[in-house]
Amino acid sequence: xxxxxxxxxxxxxxxxxxxxxxxxxxxxxxxxxxxxxxxxxxxxxxxxxxxxxxxxxxxxxxxxxxxxxxxxxxxxxxxxxxxxxxxxxxxxxxxxxxxxxxxxxxxxxxxxxxxxxxxxxxxxxxxxxxxxxxxxxxxxxxxxxxxxxxxxxxxxxxxxxxxxxxxxxxxxxxxxxxxxxxxxxxxxxxxxxxxxxxxxxxxxxxxxxxxxxxxxxxxxxxxxxxxxxxxxxxxxxxxxxxxxxxxxxxxxxxxxxxxxxxxxxxxxxxxxxxxxxxxxxxxxxxxxxxxxxxxx
Numbered sequence: 001x002x003x004x005x006x007x008x009x010x011x012x013x014x015x016x017x018x019x020x021x022x023x024x025x026x027x028x029x030x031x032x033x034x035x036x037x038x039x040x041x042x043x044x045x046x047x048x049x050x051x052x053x054x055x056x057x058x059x060x061x062x063x064x065x066x067x068x069x070x071x072x073x074x075x076x077x078x079x080x081x082x083x084x085x086x087x088x089x090x091x092x093x094x095x096x097x098x099x100x101x102x103x104x105x106x107x108x109x110x111x112x113x114x115x116x117x118x119x120x121x122x123x124x125x126x127x128x129x130x131x132x133x134x135x136x137x138x139x140x141x142x143x144x145x146x147x148x149x150x151x152x153x154x155x156x157x158x159x160x161x162x163x164x165x166x167x168x169x170x171x172x173x174x175x176x177x178x179x180x181x182x183x184x185x186x187x188x189x190x191x192x193x194x195x196x197x198x199x200x201x202x203x204x205x206x207x208x209x210x211x212x213x214x215x216x217x218x219x220x221x222x223x224x225x226x227x228x229x230x231x232x233x234x235x236x237x238x239x240x241x242x243x244x245x246x247x248x249x250x251x252x253x254x255x256x257x258x259x260x261x262x263x264x265x266x267x268x269x270x271x272x273x274x275x276x277x278x279x280x281x282x283x284x285x286x287x288x289x290x291x292x293x294x295x296x
Contacts, residue, residue: 004041013034016062017034023127037062067120081216082207083207085113088289089101091245108248181193198274202220204228204277207279261289263286
């Protein structure tokens with residue numbers, strides 16, 4: 001047994017945030033959940049409670065609060081204006097992103113969107129099992145279920161995820177090269193080069209949240225996406241600055257003007273080309289990304 005301590009909370013805070021973010025898909029809400037856990041942790045420290053595994057205890061607190069949050073959030077997302085996309089975690093290099101999210105696996109925007117197919121309980125079990133490799137006995141303690149029941153729920157969750165599982169058939173270096181070529185072609189207006197980075201049946205998804213101009217419906221097909229991207233280039237603010245960044249563990253694009261972040265863009269790949277583009281424009285989802293950080 002170990003006595004509850006503040007040091008234990010701060011030691012495991014990156015893990016707690018990583019779990020909460022995977023669960024709820026929004027940075028601010030994940031931070032709020034972790035802060036609520038800290039507030040609930042205070043009395044346990046003051047009372048000097050003996051807790052066998054403070055890490056497990058804190059993680060369980062995060063999971064339960066995240067499940068409660070998701071039960072309300074899923075209802076709100078059904079009435080969201082346009083397509084809801086997760087808030088991006090933007091970093092300057094892979095090491096920084098890995099540190100913040102603890103693990104790179106199962107945190108790309110494509111994976112985060114797949115998690116929206118799951119119920120809050122399924123999502124919790126799937127994340128704990130696949131992203132953090134907890135055994136079913138530990139997971140059962142976290143979610144208040146029997147281990148055998150958790151195993152069955154995990155099987156159902158896996159079936160739903162596998163139906164839309166993104167393919168990772170491209171190396172990090174190839175990923176970066178394609179993103180660079182996409183950005184170069186879009187900025188120069190080279191439509192042929194732009195189309196060469198896209199699969200013929202690719203999809204463009206934009207999230208403006210009804211607060212800024214964005215494609216309300218998905219744009220399907222390389223030709224339509226190419227014309228759409230060149231239209232954005234002509235109508236967008238000038239000057240506009242760009243940077244290749246790490247978005248949820250993968251290479252992506254950050255764009256900003258003199259006053260604010262304009263968008264964060266991530267991609268999913270198949271057969272070495274871009275299959276899906278995710279463009280986050282909702283300013284509420286970009287509040288934690290700052291132009292000064294981008295310029296560095």
